[in-house]
Amino acid sequence: MTLYDALPGGGEAAKHDPGKQPGCQLDDVPRRGALRLVDTLRSAIGWSLAALRRWRRRRATIRTLQTLSDHHLTDIGFDRAGIAATVEQRHGVGG
Numbered sequence: 001m002t003l004y005d006a007l008p009g010g011g012e013a014a015k016h017d018p019g020k021q022p023g024c025q026l027d028d029v030p031r032r033g034a035l036r037l038v039d040t041l042r043s044a045i046g047w048s049l050a051a052l053r054r055w056r057r058r059r060a061t062i063r064t065l066q067t068l069s070d071h072h073l074t075d076i077g078f079d080r081a082g083i084a085a086t087v088e089q090r091h092g093v094g095g
Contacts, residue, residue: 054091
């Protein structure tokens, strides 16, 4: 549920024609738009923070693997030159 849906007369029907909903005043229209904007920004910020967390997790994995000796890397199937590419590929990033 979004902030917009919580308003009286809010929800899907009000998005199409907010001025004609029962209990909806024209003064509510700017507030509804502002609440939709807040919901959109909240989603965008949430997505951005999740992407940042994934990137940091990948970088931490790369740093950890780079601290291992070549012998240990070979044992687990990594080549030092390909650490970053392998981690990115396993996390579904890049081409």
